[in-house]
Amino acid sequence: MQDFSYSKPTTLDAAADAFEGLDDGLFLAGGQTILPVMKFGLAQPSGVVDLSGVADLVNVEVSDTMVSIGAMATHAAVAASADVRRALPGLAHLVGMIGDPQVRNRGTIGGSLA
Structure with missing residues (x-):
């Protein structure tokens, strides 16, 4: 798996801000699909924004x-x-x-x- 930045914001605004600065980022929800895809190198995001801390969602x-x-x-x-x-x-x-x-x-x- 390639190196990537990781953030876990607690608000929607913070999530949007974190994602905006990424060249090729993705949002992480439950991780059931994207984590295996990343392990096999089929997705190589520059950063991952983990949405599990955003209570509004x-x-x-x-x-x-x-x-x-x-x-x-x-x-x-x-x-x-x-x-x-x-x-x-x-x-x-x-x-x-x-x-x-x-x-x-x-x-x-x-x-x-x-």
């Missing part, structure tokens, strides 16, 4: 008109949300079936979308 909120799932919400958290099960039962079922328990507990919605 972990939310799972449901209102009458919207479901909001933060990029750092784990598959397990979404599957376990009673509000999500009521509002979007198909989504709750789907994320509850992703991988094995380790993947669901560590993998994130944002990481899957990336």
Whole structure:
């Protein structure tokens, strides 16, 4: 694995600032995909911005008109949300079936979308 800078900001603004200064950076969510890819040299970022410290990205909120799932919400958290099960039962079922328990507990919605 090639050397790279690493930062773990605690706010969205700090994450954006950390990423802005990178030539070829990436955001780290749960790490289920990108870490093995980096180990095999298939991705060689100049820097990694770890989003696990940004509390604003972990939310799972449901209102009458919207479901909001933060990029750092784990598959397990979404599957376990009673509000999500009521509002979007198909989504709750789907994320509850992703991988094995380790993947669901560590993998994130944002990481899957990336």
